[in-house]
Amino acid sequence: MAEYETHEYDVLVIGAGGAGLRAAIEAAASGVSVGMVCKSLLGKAHTVMAEGGIAAALANVDDRDNWRVHFADTLRGGQYLNNWRMAELHAKEAPACVRELEAWGALFDRTEDGRILQRNFGGHRYPRLAHVGDRTGLEMIRTLQDHGIHQGIQVHMERAIIALLKDGERIAGALGYDRERGRFRLFQAAAVVMATGGIGRAYKINSNSWEYTGDGDSLAYHAGAALMDMEFVQFHPTGMVWPPGVRGILVTEGVRGEGGILTNKEGRRFMFDEIPDNYRSQTAETEEEGWRYTQGDKSARRPPELLTRDHVARCIVREVREGRGSPHGGVFLDIAWIKERVPKAAEHIKRKLPSMYHQFKQLADIDITQHPMEVGPTTHYMMGGIKVDGDTQMSTVPGLFAAGECAAGLHGANRLGGNSLSDLLVFGKRAGRYAAEFAKEKGHGQINTDEAEQAARNALEPFQRGTAAGEGPYQVQQDLQEMMQDLVGIVRREDEMLRALEGISSLRERAQRVGVPGNREYNPGWHTALDLESLLTVSEAITRAALERKESRGAQFRDDYPNKDPVSGKINIIIQKGPEGEMQVRREPIPEMPAELQGIIEEMG
Amino acid sequence: MTQAAFKIWRGDAQDGGFKDYSTTVTEGMVVLDALHQIQADSANDMAIRWNCKAGRCGSCSAEVNGSPRLTCMTRLSELPLDEPVTVEPMKTFPLIKDLVTDLSWNFEAKKRIKKFRPRPPDPDGRYRMAQDDVDRVQEFRKCIECFLCQDVCHVLREHHMEQEFIGPRFFVYVAALEMHPLDTENRLEELKRAEGIGLCNITKCCTKVCPEDIKITDNAIIPLKERVVDQFYDPIRRLFRVLRK
Secondary structure, X not given: OOOEEEEEXXXXXXXXXXXXXXXXXXXXXOOOOEEEEXXXXXXXXXXXXXXXXEEOOOOOOOOOOOHHHHHHHHHHHOOOOOOHHHHHHHHHXXXXXXXXXXXXXOOOOEOOXXXXXXXXXXXXXXXXXXXXXXXXXXXXXXXXXXXXXXXXXXXXXXXXXXXXXXXXXXXXXXXXXXXXXXXXXXXXXXXXXXXXXXXXXXXXXXXXXXXXXXXXXXXXHHOOOOEEOOOOEEEEEEEEXXXXXXXXXXXXXXXXXOOOEEEOOOOOOHHHHOOOHHHHHHEOOOHHHHHHHHOOOOOOOEOHHHOOHHHHHHHHHHHHXXXXXXXXXXXXXXXXXXXXXXXXXXXXXXXXXXXXXXXXXXXXXXXXXXXXXXXXXXXXXXXXXXXXXXXXXXXXXXXXXXXXXXXXXXXXXXXXXXXXXXXXXXXXXXXXXXXXXXXXXXXXXXXXXXXXXXXXXXXXXXXXXXXXXXXXXXXXXXXXXXXXXXXXXXXXXXXXXXXXXXXXXXXXXXXXXXXXXXXXXXXXXXHHHHHHHHHHHHHHHHHHHHHHOOOOEOOEEEOOEOOXXXXXXXXXXXXXXXXXXXXXXXXXXXXXXXXXXXXXXXXXX | OEEEEEEEEEEEOOOEEEEEEEEEEOOOOEHHHHHHHHHHHHOOOXXXXXXXXXXXXXXOEEEEOOEEEEHHHOEHHHOOOOOOEEEEOOOOOOEEEOOEEOOHHHHHHHHHOOOOOEOOOOOOOOOOOOHHHHHHHHHHHOOOOOOHHHHHOHHHHOXXXXXXXXXXXXXXXXXXXXXXXXXXXXXXXXXXXXXXXHHOOOOOHHHHHOOOOOOHHXXXXXXXXXXXXXXXXXXXXXXXXXXXX
């Protein structure tokens, strides 16, 4: 029998990125005991990679902005599949959350009169992103971390959760292991907040760290929670494409916000070639107008480079497929050209985009103040995830909450840049508050230790098979990533996705046979073997949801159904584990929007 | 395609040594890519820390050919590949396994530093700050907590004065708090005593290894030392303190 240490908390937060930290801080503030577990060291979560900024209608730079415009922008970007209640709360509460972060020590870039500066970003009508150069995510996680360490939160670093434990219908705790020694840890908790981030490691080309294996989605699914919108995987249009080792690393949308343009090998600004109807009235007609927009001219409309990410990514794929790409299979992103317009352009670029300057100089030998970058789409973000109640963030499992990337609803079919960091703050805070309330009201459930022991025994199987098993976990992971990239990527077709489902089931068989060498102490081979279950579960969910949605909308582009289908535009696709352990797919109508919100959408056009 | 040879430190606190590996080199590859290839092909259980692979998270610190570096930002093309590349864990911290060290002391040291205490906001509930005042502190807030500066600092590396000295990373942290336009706390007493700023003899080793190019010594440590001197050794202030007693 496996041995384990036991910890008891009123609220257990799984994940210590922006959402997890914000949830833990809020729960601790309401007087309950809080434990937080994270797979990496504190402060290293993927939030550090966020570059552009936090979207919040502070109206510091353009006083026409307010929550109603932000709400309408978010729904337009999400193609109206969003959970409108979440979009409403998000738009209303984001400004206060940004100011709260400032009161905890975050130092944003300033306007002339000393207020928080805001920048332009794709799909946002007005300059809305509070930012710190292009390292906003680092500022945010460090602020939350440095504030959080004084709030009495018990932090368990480098621990991974492998199973959620229930008492009947409700949540009762979780089982995990510590990476350092490989010992099992049992967490008894009255409420659990999932804040595990995304699923990017299911794809070969991605901007995500090793942690992004969809643990939260998978654990919640196996605990019976409903997942929603899993077909909507965001491919960020601008990842690095060269050299090979850096392929997929993110190039911030802020480059385009500062005036950067996309060109093909003929030097043509191809983004002007195709403008979606629902954005036509908001998009610049000439290059001149687009430039004026990026420089703050309020009478100008945004350049087509700042259309939504799904659209920009597809235009890049089109250029490459039709033979107009750059030498390494991308297109050109050029910020150096602004030297024609801006005095001391090199200094200006280094000041506005220091991390980008550094990243290209060091990793690709390219000086972005002088030369264009080569960029192409990279798997970046999961719009779908655990289905939650808009107000409380509770999943369909009582006591199990979710916030941030692993929760679904706010972003609908496509997320706007900058709406992620604000999502983490607004809904991390809400999840923390309501998880604490749940814990106070309902108290602890009873853990079934047999269930925990079974999960621990299963986790040790790769050692019993050892290297004699013939296959290690890395090959299975790589084969899955390649298959998802090829068959369930930016452009999807039914026949390819059916092949992917067959592929997933044979990979699952291989995953059940992998063996690892060595012992339980800090053994990444073992950790990777355990992550495979999550990756396979989310890959299957993505594929089944994408098959079910027989239309093209937002991040989902179906070659065999290239148009929007009005009926599909009124439903979300739900994934849930069936009684026999099979993955069930169903359609759920989107609840009707209240007249007040409907009025905002109509008014904003 | 060329092959490169590596000597990678394998083992735990009890026992270990360099092991030889070889892997294929492709254009633009960094040391962390090589470590990952080796891990996937022939050393599944080799312990490595990493996250972002883009120089932002500060997880993959190690000593490459003897120099403290982020392995994700160290390109193989800048190293001589006619001899093996050595990769070993940071020496200052207790070893857990292979390239992974126990960094928990750093997290404890940070907790002991007095937290941010802002002044009240303006009457409209907002804070106003000038960009110039913010710039100075933003330099310190670029820190990614890779702890390479801690690794290279003699006071920690050779003398292991972890109880008396917080190290360059946390002087940068204290500087960011002390120079924060909104902060009202005074941390000079602790800097002088518990945090041991006097033990730093300004050799600038920390500044040299900082992957974020923070001028740790010139912009953080020296100004803090000056503030400590002003508060505790300025004769007029001393007199004032004596009189006040």
